Amino acid sequence: AQKVTQAQTEISVVEKEDVTLDCVYETRDxxxxxxxxxxxxxxxxxxxxxRNSFDEQNEISGRYSWNFQKSTSSFNFTITASQVxxxxxxxxxxxxxxxxxxxMLTFGGGTRLMVKP
Amino acid sequence: xxxVTQTPKFQVLKTGQSMTLQCxxxxxxxxxxxxxxxxxxxxxxxxxxxxxxITDQGEVPNGYNVSRSTTEDFPLxxxxxxxxxxxxxxxxxxxxxxxxxxxxxxxxxxxx
Numbered sequence: 001a002q003k004v005t006q007a008q009t010e011i012s013v014v015e016k017e018d019v020t021l022d023c024v025y026e027t028r029d030x031x032x033x034x035x036x037x038x039x040x041x042x043x044x045x046x047x048x049x050x051r052n053s054f055d056e057q058n059e060i061s062g063r064y065s066w067n068f069q070k071s072t073s074s075f076n077f078t079i080t081a082s083q084v085x086x087x088x089x090x091x092x093x094x095x096x097x098x099x100x101x102x103x104m105l106t107f108g109g110g111t112r113l114m115v116k117p
Numbered sequence: 118x119x120x121v122t123q124t125p126k127f128q129v130l131k132t133g134q135s136m137t138l139q140c141x142x143x144x145x146x147x148x149x150x151x152x153x154x155x156x157x158x159x160x161x162x163x164x165x166x167x168x169x170x171i172t173d174q175g176e177v178p179n180g181y182n183v184s185r186s187t188t189e190d191f192p193l194x195x196x197x198x199x200x201x202x203x204x205x206x207x208x209x210x211x212x213x214x215x216x217x218x219x220x221x222x223x224x225x226x227x228x229x
Contacts, residue, residue, distance in 0.1 A: 004159075006159075009157065033215045035217065037218075043205075043222065043223055044220065044222050044223070045207065045209075045218075045220040047217040047218065047219075050215075050217055052215075091159055091160065093160075095214075095215050096215075104148075104150050104162050104165050104175060105160075105162070105218065106162075107152075107159035107160040107161070108159050109157050109158055109159045110157075110159050
């Protein structure tokens, strides 16, 4: 069975600090996909990134970066110079051919990030 | 494009009542799914569909029914509401397997 663990339930930082959100996953698949979603206080779910299991290159998008390491089954998300608008719940998710659910996503429990001014 | 539209946004039910949460998408996506979000548990898959006429159970299907008569619509039915079904429900669609999900804005359901 697939599993995603986000051990940090809540993180609080002061604006302009860097912050890393951890994501550890378990899967028996050799081909799988990892995702990050953001849920701001307004409640909608916003897609941030998708990475497949064959692409271990780190990704950078503005202040956001993602570090995918198959050796440790981790897909961590770093926000550089955090801003108040980054305050949200962030979800890591996993999909793959053997999750017995049409490749639907398995989500972690989420990390609530609070950025204080 | 409206994307994924869920109605209603809020609903209060009494134990034993039934209701249908509506979900429609206008992106011609084959894959649709329902998740429930509970504090500390992330989102858990209730039911999903990989095309019109095809549905299957997810992780937490008990107490819920779905049908997919058209590509656009994927309603979720609560047969006899229970307090344990108090949650926020999200409908999602995607173009194909492993594509990013497009989510509706959610339905906050309270069962008393």
